[in-house]
Amino acid sequence: MVENTTINNLVLEDLVGYISKNGVQRSIKPVYKTDDFALYNDDSLEVMNRFPDNYFDMIFADPPYMLSNDGFTCQNGRMVSVNKGKWDKSNGFEDDLYFHETWIKECKRVLKPEGTIWISGTYHSIYQCGFLLQKLGFHLLNDITWFKPNASPNLSCRFFTASHETILWARKDKKAKHYFNYEAMKNGRFPEDNIKKPDSQMRSVWSIPTPAPSEKIFGKHPTQKPLALLKRIVLASTKPGDIIFDPFNGSGTTGIASTIIGERKYIGCDLNKDYIDLTIKRYEALKANKGLFE
Secondary structure (H helix, E strand, O other): OOOHHHHHOOOHHHHHHHHHHOOOOOOOOOOEEOOOEEEEOOOHHHHHOOOOOOOEEEEEEOOOOOOOOOOEEEEOOEEEEOOOOHHHOOOOHHHHHHHHHHHHHHHHHHEEEEEEEEEEEOOOOHHHHHHHHHHOOOEEEEEEEEEOOOOOOOOOOOOOOOOEEEEEEEEOOOOOOOOOOHHHHHHOOOOOOOOOOOOOOOOOEEEOOOOOHHHHEOEOOOOOOOHHHHHHHHHHHOOOOOEEEEOOOOOOHHHHHHHHHOOOEEEEEOOOHHHHHHHHHHHHHHHHOOOOOO
C-alpha cells in the first residue's frame, strides 16, 4: 500500500493511474475522464478494491432498494411495473445484508477519518444500511427525511402513500471532526423547499420535488435523484478541493451536482453502460452551458 503521506497528496489524475496499475489484478481504467470527473463502467467493489485507504472526503450512495417485486406503481397517471432490473431484485434478507455490508465496509476503508457518507433508501433497504453503519463503527450524524410533495399516488388504497425516502449521514471516525457548511444551510436560498424558513437553521426534513423534466432531457434512471437534493448534500458536506465518490453512479446526479457547485472532483462507478453514457451527455452539456440545469 502507498504511504499515507503520498496517498493524501494524490489528485484525480494520480488516483486514476494508481487504480489502473494497482497490484497484479486486471487493469481498470476510466471510460471517461477530465480534470475533475472520472467514470468507471465496472463493478464498484472491483474499483474500490484498488483505491488507497483514507482517500475520499465524501461518499454519496444510492444502492439498490431491492423493491423490484413484480408489483405496480403509478407514473404520469399510468399503472407501471415497479421492476427496475435484475440489480434491484432482493436475493433474500441474508444475501441482501451481506451485499450492503460488503460495499459499506469498502466505503469506510476509502473514506478519510473525518470523511462522511450519505446513504439514501426506502424502508426496503435503509434499516439494513443503518444497522450496518452502527455495526461497522461509523458515527451517525443525521437521518434526513426527503419528503416528495409530488410523489406518485398509491394504487391499492390499502396503506399510506409512500412519499419520502430516508437519507443517513454518518462520519467514518467517531473522534474526527467532519465538515458541515452551517452558514450555507442556514442562510442559503432553497426555493424548491416550502418547509425551509429563510435565515433559520436547516432542519432534517427536506421538501424537494422529484426530478423535473429538464433533468431528464438526455434520458433518465429509474431511481434518479433531483439535482436540488444532491446540490444541498454536496454543499453541506464538502469544501473546495474535496474528492467525492458515488459507487452507484446511475444517471450521474452526484457528479453533476459537484460540477455545478464547482471546485470539487468526482469519481463514479456503474455497471450499466447506458447510464454511464447518460452521465457523459449530462456532464458535457453542462460544461457547454453552465446554466443548463438551473
